[in-house]
Amino acid sequence: MNYKINLRKKLYPLWFLLPFLIMISMFFGFPIILTGVMTFTDFDITYRPSFVGFKNYQKIAMDPNFFKILAITFTFTLVALAIIMLMSIVISILTQYFVKRKVARYAYRTIWLSMNALPSIIYAVVIRGVFSPYATSGANYICLKLGLIADPISWLNHFPLVLVIFTTGFLNGANGIIILSAAINSIPEDYYKAARVDGTTEWGIVTQVIIPLLKWPLMYLTVTNAISLISSYNYILLLTEGGPNLRTTTLSLYAYQNAFENSQFGYGAAISIFVVTISIALVLVLFKLFNFDEMIQPCRIDD
Amino acid sequence: MFHLFYENTIIKCKYSLLTFLQANITLNHCFTKLINYNLNITNGFSNFTKEEEDMRKQKEKKMKKIILLLLFSTVMLSIFAGGAAEKETSDETNKVKTITYTVRHDSSNENVVSRMNMIIDGFKQLEKEDPKVHFEFNYLPKLEVNELAMQFHAGVEADFFFDEETATGSLVKGGIIQPVDWFATLPNVKDTLIPNVRELSIYDGHMYGVPIDMALGCLYANKKILSKLGWSSEEIETWPKRVQNGEWTFEDMAKTCKKAIDMGLVKYGFMLDGVDNAGTFGIAKSLGIEMYDREQNKLIFDRNSWLEFYKFWEEAVHEDMMIPKSLPNFEGTYNSFFKGDTLFFSDVSGYEYWRRNFDGDAEKEFPEYYEENFTQALIPSYRKGEPAQCAMKLRSMFVFSSVKGEKLDYLKKALNLSYLPENQVNNMLTMGKLSTIATTYDLQEIKDFKFASDTAYMTDYATIRSGHPDYNTKYSKYYRNQIEGVIVDNLSAIEAVDKLESELRFNIDADQIIFK
Numbered sequence: 001m002n003y004k005i006n007l008r009k010k011l012y013p014l015w016f017l018l019p020f021l022i023m024i025s026m027f028f029g030f031p032i033i034l035t036g037v038m039t040f041t042d043f044d045i046t047y048r049p050s051f052v053g054f055k056n057y058q059k060i061a062m063d064p065n066f067f068k069i070l071a072i073t074f075t076f077t078l079v080a081l082a083i084i085m086l087m088s089i090v091i092s093i094l095t096q097y098f099v100k101r102k103v104a105r106y107a108y109r110t111i112w113l114s115m116n117a118l119p120s121i122i123y124a125v126v127i128r129g130v131f132s133p134y135a136t137s138g139a140n141y142i143c144l145k146l147g148l149i150a151d152p153i154s155w156l157n158h159f160p161l162v163l164v165i166f167t168t169g170f171l172n173g174a175n176g177i178i179i180l181s182a183a184i185n186s187i188p189e190d191y192y193k194a195a196r197v198d199g200t201t202e203w204g205i206v207t208q209v210i211i212p213l214l215k216w217p218l219m220y221l222t223v224t225n226a227i228s229l230i231s232s233y234n235y236i237l238l239l240t241e242g243g244p245n246l247r248t249t250t251l252s253l254y255a256y257q258n259a260f261e262n263s264q265f266g267y268g269a270a271i272s273i274f275v276v277t278i279s280i281a282l283v284l285v286l287f288k289l290f291n292f293d294e295m296i297q298p299c300r301i302d303d
Numbered sequence: 304m305f306h307l308f309y310e311n312t313i314i315k316c317k318y319s320l321l322t323f324l325q326a327n328i329t330l331n332h333c334f335t336k337l338i339n340y341n342l343n344i345t346n347g348f349s350n351f352t353k354e355e356e357d358m359r360k361q362k363e364k365k366m367k368k369i370i371l372l373l374l375f376s377t378v379m380l381s382i383f384a385g386g387a388a389e390k391e392t393s394d395e396t397n398k399v400k401t402i403t404y405t406v407r408h409d410s411s412n413e414n415v416v417s418r419m420n421m422i423i424d425g426f427k428q429l430e431k432e433d434p435k436v437h438f439e440f441n442y443l444p445k446l447e448v449n450e451l452a453m454q455f456h457a458g459v460e461a462d463f464f465f466d467e468e469t470a471t472g473s474l475v476k477g478g479i480i481q482p483v484d485w486f487a488t489l490p491n492v493k494d495t496l497i498p499n500v501r502e503l504s505i506y507d508g509h510m511y512g513v514p515i516d517m518a519l520g521c522l523y524a525n526k527k528i529l530s531k532l533g534w535s536s537e538e539i540e541t542w543p544k545r546v547q548n549g550e551w552t553f554e555d556m557a558k559t560c561k562k563a564i565d566m567g568l569v570k571y572g573f574m575l576d577g578v579d580n581a582g583t584f585g586i587a588k589s590l591g592i593e594m595y596d597r598e599q600n601k602l603i604f605d606r607n608s609w610l611e612f613y614k615f616w617e618e619a620v621h622e623d624m625m626i627p628k629s630l631p632n633f634e635g636t637y638n639s640f641f642k643g644d645t646l647f648f649s650d651v652s653g654y655e656y657w658r659r660n661f662d663g664d665a666e667k668e669f670p671e672y673y674e675e676n677f678t679q680a681l682i683p684s685y686r687k688g689e690p691a692q693c694a695m696k697l698r699s700m701f702v703f704s705s706v707k708g709e710k711l712d713y714l715k716k717a718l719n720l721s722y723l724p725e726n727q728v729n730n731m732l733t734m735g736k737l738s739t740i741a742t743t744y745d746l747q748e749i750k751d752f753k754f755a756s757d758t759a760y761m762t763d764y765a766t767i768r769s770g771h772p773d774y775n776t777k778y779s780k781y782y783r784n785q786i787e788g789v790i791v792d793n794l795s796a797i798e799a800v801d802k803l804e805s806e807l808r809f810n811i812d813a814d815q816i817i818f819k
Contacts, residue, residue, distance in 0.1 A: 045448065154631075244790075
């Protein structure tokens, strides 16, 4: 009887988790398995797939555009990530540490959070307008007036990757600002007082008190943003559609185009599995950089 | 896939659910009584004798059985009622047969609505001829080819939809559409369908799309700028004819553009609507590039022709400066011509676009304004004496492969009536699209529609993009990528051709393309 009671006790949590496990299986697990199976087929518009083995993976290696797109993916991810993290840290420290009044802090947080309220298409339209090739467009007008350029520039043709990276980085920084702001606000004042008593400057407080204490949220933001950037292409699609001439095409966009524009679902699925593999590898590298193993060690001081 | 199952189930259970809910209210009453009865037992009336207790329990069991039986009956009746609901509708219409066509339809697109109205006019006339039949239309959202294929294979049925000619091969490959060779034999069509349209509608030996209307990719010119360049009225008037005869070529166009730019009359010599459209196809055809072998149903890559094509872009953008370097992401290409910043413009929807966006009375004032300021011709040939070309976008109606029997018969009859010239007029006048029926152009209203009557001759020079499944998704994308490469990345013509060839060899199956 005892073992039955113990088993029942152990199964109780599973009953509560069951609805969510079913949902996750249906909407995540099952599609992932299906995608994996699809990579071994020549699934196309006929919806009559046949098994082709590793042909799709071989095709990735032989694709003439593959290495160019891989380089663009890494450039996009790493530079946009750097912009997001730098922006998040700088703005959250400036607004939450250096600004003393609570009302002002709330106001800054609200302004940055409100950036997330508008849909991406609005920002894309604004960016396309500001950087359009006309002499009267925002960017060209300012540069011509300042004498930086002699003729209007077609920004989306000449600097497409730069524009896409800055747009993505700038507009995705808001989430990081909110999380880091909350983390900074939770640092006890005593730490700052103790640092000042020791003669630390404000810059020293930022680098030696605040940033080390933000290690967990920084790691969380870095990892989640890295995964998100590798798989996202919404601003790329809205601004340049991956062009001109694949100059802003990332692997995830390439997977989408192969699957849904070229009707090569098997090949698109294989590329998306490759994207997942890269994401996992990148996450492991980031864990190593942040010394994740050390961070999760139990505290050596007894409570 | 889950959302398709959901959609189907909900549609089928619609009536069942309503009936079930109504019955449920009655059942709730019974349940409440049962619960109250039990509560009374447990709250105080527990001093029953053994016999009374047994009787109570028997009554309780009986009540539960009755309620369960009622519940089961209600569910079964609801299901049958839901199924019968549609039959009741047809019974109610007093022996008039109702045939419902399900159409994949983009109701936000004026062009599609206009086409659908043209088809509906045919059905209305059919109803007058045969009062015992009534037609209804059920609209589903228009989908891209891939999603259409998914829903089709998942069993979400529809009857017809409208799309471009480039979708034909993919739709045939997916088994989604059926041949419509019968269309060319319809009484009102067989002698009046424009021969070139009939020819161009054939894919892999069959006609798969009913050609609804077409738009021609011609070359527009600004008459006022031409006269400032020193062209006489006669030269401007005869310009379309000189292009048609192969006397006025791309070389002449390049010289004219250069002169206009040097004189400061325009910012740009020649503009297209980006590199993503039939305009680049028109240029490719005028350079003599063959991309598709109709007989073998295979794509063609002719290296020498493509080398010439990319040399043209090299010269036009970087040497003659005829085409702006900002073309790939240029916003407002149509307006740049209409407002006088560009001398020549090539696109399929020019006239129609400007008419819809005209600041003024589009019907009364625009035709006169257009006549005064602009003119149009075929896409000039690349070499003197060679024929000029015109790219055509042919909008067709595709019939799903599941449509059979009576439904298909009535559809044929309705189309026959839709293709009477008087039923074609509205679509032409409203949307600026051209009819595929030759006799439409004999009607006075169309003769008065000057643009249509002036451009009707171009259909004989028209050619359409291939319907091969690998053309739209791969071939056209790759060659247009290399145009961007030449313009933006300063690729040489040879580099562009090499890149194009390697992409075609990699992505298109060897048995689907011929390399020359």
